[in-house]
Amino acid sequence: MPDQLLKVENLGVRFPLKNRSIFGKKTYLYAVDNISFEINRGETLAIVGESGSGKTTAALAAARLVNAYTGKVTLENINLLEIQKEALRQARTKIQFIFQDPYSSLNPRLRAEEIVKEPLNSLTNFSASKKQTLVNELFKAVGLRPEQQRLFPHQFSGGQRQRIGVARALATQPDLIICDEPVSALDVAVQAQILNLLRKLQEEFGLTYLFISHDLGVVQHMCDQIAVMYMGKIVEYADRLSLFNSPLHPYTSALLSAIPSIDKTRRENTKRILIPGDPPDPINPPIGCRFANRCPVATEICNQKEPELIEIKIGHKVACHLVEKNAESPLANIE
């Protein structure tokens, strides 16, 4: 029985819009709309999606860095959305964040060691000497030299800065680390260094990752479970092999087929599913399936009723009327 670490149920995040309707009723943009997922200890769940799909907002809400208006986030039997003050401070030591941009996520006026010490200062009551010992260990764990502790962020390269970001996330010995596009801002050759480091640390310390990314190559390499988001909703949720080898939702298929590949066989075997246009306006989402207007196989019902996320095969959930009906990819029979 896998040990469940985090359970997110019916999470929703909305942002109020400035222009109220004529009756003075507040209108909202629903950035994350009723999503649920769980992560087992020691595993990695990826949330993938394009820009604006709500993947980062969902992660921020799970860590209570933005406020959810509804839902439940359970970490070790505590509902994170309900606790306050000291309990919240305690809980924050258990979830840490690695950010996308190692340039803007490090305070330029603090030395590397002070940056790594920050979460210890604000979230723990450790003695100064214990903090220093920890910092020494953390620098070693992420592959930085001890003498680099005294340097400022601008004296590091992009990859090294991201290592500082990783060390900071590890400082409070969290159970869950949320990695928000941890390598997107890095040069290709440096990405491997950070990805390998994250894998190594996961094995060493039994870390659990929530991995946010738009790069399916990276996701495939890092994750055990994958949730695909489109316009604030999870449209497909499956383990790594099912999702990549037999995607069911048309959006997932399109997303996978859009990735340029160096593998000649893949290029020959994959028929590119071009989805025209752009996602609809998130302020007035369509009534039915949100993907319907771009979907190559949409039918009448898709424009009328919103599909629910249903388990089609064991461990493989999809929100699509057409998959629900035939339990296979609706693109399977189309040339």
Next chain:
Amino acid sequence: MIDPLLSVRNLRIELTTRDGVAPVIDDFSFDLFPGEAISFVGESGCGKSMTALGIMGLLPEGVGKIASGSINLSGEDLSMASDKRMRSIRGNEISMIFQEPMTSLNPIYTIGEQIAEVLRAHQGLSHKAAWVKAIELLDAVRIPNPQSRISDYPFQMSGGQRQRVMIAIALACEPKILIADEPTTALDVTVQAQIFDLLNDLRKKTGTAIILITHDMGAVAEMAERMIVMYAGRKAEEGPVQQVIDNACHPYTKGLISCVPHIHDILTSERQTLQEVPGIVPSLRDFGKDKCLFASRCYNVSKKCKNERPPETDNLNSQRVACWHAEGL
């Protein structure tokens, strides 16, 4: 044997920095044939964009200059051309699209005005004729409903649409060469697929040769026939795309290919190991030294690499490589 459309020989571009003059492009040669798609690959700071700007005559004024070498476009040396001559070559003969479709369009003019401006300036069309042609171009880059969208301002369009407008501007005068500098890096992957699809179609229709600048090997495999791997202002390797991917000879090319997790035809439970390329691109101070500039990051480095710049090998199987220990050629 067809003559190359663009032939760059021993190009050296120097940049004046606080530490002195650095050759950001150092003895770089390549050919581009009519209708061909080639790709420059490498990390940032390897001189991919600098080469493009050098060809376009758009090097930062007072800072960068072509120190030696030639850029031969159908018999004319662009490195000697006057500013006035370059102005008429840009747009008419060679065009360029950039990475950021958000910043390369002027926010206070409608996109119609921006497309028509190119046609009026380069082809002397009247206001009216240019406007009609602009609508045709918008249609050609697959913007739905071009008649009404032509009066939109850039902020009213999505990132993908803006990049289409940039492509429309670049192709307005049917140039012989289109340089695309990381055209899809800022875009989502499904939008990237749309743009690649569009570029491939337009290339087939108009016969425009394309130079694609990118760091994504997948994009190279998808778009180009030949690739040139650049490192620190020099050519590391050159050859037909699939051949180089299957049989890379330069350690840097190998690193670029195996440092990124790729999606293969069938995914297995086994995960590939990512080969790390340690360190970073050398600083400009080291550019131009008589040694292999990749030596400090290379797994197969010898004394010779640190003391002598490796020459480019001859054209074996149409692949060439600059490495003292080139394997597999």
